[in-house]
Amino acid sequence: MKVIKNINNNVSLCLDSNNIEVVAFGKGIGFTKPPYEVDLNQVQRTYYDIDPMYINMISDIPEEILDISDNIINYARIKLDNPVSSNIVITLADHINFAIQRYKENMNIKLPIVHDIQYLFETEMEIGEYALKLIKKKLKVFLPKEEAAYIALHIINAESMNKNKKQEKLDEEVIDDICDIIEKDFQIKVDIIGFNYSRFVSHMHYLLKRGKKNEMVKSENQKLYESLINTYPKTYECIQHVRKYLKDQMNWDLSDEECIYLMLHINRLCAREDCYQ
Structure with missing residues (x-):
């Protein structure tokens, strides 16, 4: 080799x-x-078959978390009838790494559709629960039950191997338009080969999938949302432009919960090392 x-x-x-x-x-x-x-x-x-946009993310993920993600996906392949892409090993590891960071900062974001996922996707939820047990065993980190549902959502999205190319192109155009909004609002040029851009694109693909299924995440995290608005007013202003774009182009109403995640990703995307002033 x-x-x-x-x-x-x-x-x-x-x-x-x-x-x-x-x-x-x-x-x-x-x-x-x-x-x-x-x-x-x-x-x-x-x-x-690892997408090149995910390769740069690997160097930012601790090896033990990559090992855990690999273990989870191997378990998922045993439990599921549908194949999953190799890319999920990287994207899931990135999600777990981010979840552990949130855990250490006592930032627990509720997911109101946990019971729906439990009921509709029993096997995927079982994989998510297996993941939490593995993380607890290997890293001594006790993630909340909502994270099992988030991991289940990653698995659900990865099960579909046959993408509609026309729709995929449309998704890319939407993501490019939203990136243009961010660049205009912050007066920056985003580094599209940076790993934070890869994370942002991955998050946007999931958001667009949820929007098409009318499954926008909603919850009662109003205090956290208000805290982020006060802390990052410029990001909040940008989010309102993104909201208007999605309403005009897709007739979607972006929930406050979706805005929380999008604000976090935009903040990372606009970090000094990931953009050109």
Whole structure:
């Protein structure tokens, strides 16, 4: 296996014997300057068909969380009839990493559709509950039950392998338009190869899916929402422009709960290292 790019000390982008790109994990395989041939005995696991936009996210995720995500997805593949994309190993690890950060900051965001997910998607919810037990065992972190439902939602979204290309293009256009709104409001140029942009795009895809199914998240987190408004007035102003855009273009009413998550992602997207002033 030929290493063509190092992502971090233990993760590299490689070419297999058929010259197909693969993301490989293995202790120390990223130490040597590429290109070079790596001994297959050093490779612990590989992922094919990883979207390039997710590759940069890997270096920002602790290895133990990537291991946990990999374990969860392997469990999901045993439990589910439908296949799931390899990309979810990365996006789920990123979600878990973010959830643990929120936990450490005592920021618990309620998900009002937990019982609906439990009732309608029993297997996916079981996978989410398995994930919480694994996180508790491996990291001694006690995430709330809502996180099991969020993980279940990741699994549900990943089960659909056959995307409608026309709709996918439309989604990309919507995301580009919203990114333009952010750039205009903050007078910046977003670094589209940055990992925070990848997170933002991933979040927007999930938001658009929920909107199409009329499943916008709603809850009673008014105090948290008001706190964010007071702390980030410029971000709140930008959110109102995004709300108007979605109302005009899609006839969607963005809930306050959706705004909370979107504000957090926009704040990360507009961090100094991820944009050009």
